[in-house]
Amino acid sequence: MNDLDVLAELLKTIRLVSVFHSRWIVRGPWIVQGDADHCAVLHYTLGNSCYVKISGQPPILLRPGDLAIFPYGTPHTLGDGSAGPARPLRSVLPERRLGESAIVRIGDKGALTELMCASLNYDPGGEPPLYRSLPPVFVLGKPELANEPLLLRTLESLVPETERREPGSPLVTLRAFEMVFVLALRVALRKLTVDSPALRALSHPGVSRALSAIYGEFQQPWTLDLLAQRAGMSRSSFAKTFRELVGEGPALHLTRRRVREAVELLKYTKTPLSSIPEMVGYKSSVGFHLAFRKILNDTPGRYRANHGLTGCQPCTDES
Structure with missing residues (x-):
């Protein structure tokens, strides 16, 4: 698995589960302070300019036609x-x-500014391990969007679509x-700079080898010693460097990767619950359940019952 494959993991399981969107029609002077959100936030400037x-x-x-995205809802004005x-x-x-x-609507004097804003709520179980290493905000200017025709056309179509009130x-x-x-x-990933934590992690010879193992061979019985060997580093140096570059320890990163794979199986397949622990790298169902609860504060059975495919039978081996 190369660097691009690892970065692709950032996109693989991002799925929105709900959206709150709003049309802003405002006149100056105006400034609004947003709270920290447990979701992504989007601002698309339709008319005039504004600042974030x-x-x-x-x-x-933000000039007309610019798009700003806060991947994990960093508070901003x-x-x-x-x-x-x-x-x-x-x-x-208020709601x-x-x-x-x-x-x-804000104000009735001054230059008119129009925006489309949205809170994009994604399934936290599908948040990739390296997702939080993305910058807190990235802006795609109108010229950049012009080079992304599918993105631009979808954005332009969204504006009238949000005003429709039809079935579906x-x-x-x-x-x-x-x-x-x-x-x-996807565009933001291509813009990662050498200062980006994700890119620094992938550029480090040892840590990148460990990440490739975690992402591509998560079913294997990895230990800190084995990952350090794969990285070609001492145990202590590997653990310290991995935490500095990735933002968390190797064991927790591996757990997140395995739980994310389990979420895919629970939500989108009818794989028996008893088969999933071994498929994602756990020797026992007890270890798997403890890891799942640690990451998502839920049990696999309840998670499938609440989020799984229609027709999946709730599991009866756990509360």
């Missing part, structure tokens, strides 16, 4: 660049029910946002 800002970083100008206190998002959007939409419209809107999200992530 993360604490401790310089403001980012959105506004016209004016000074003054920010109003909290809950004051302009954000999943699957619904809203129109936000919510599902169409959800899948269209999912398409935008995944296509935008």
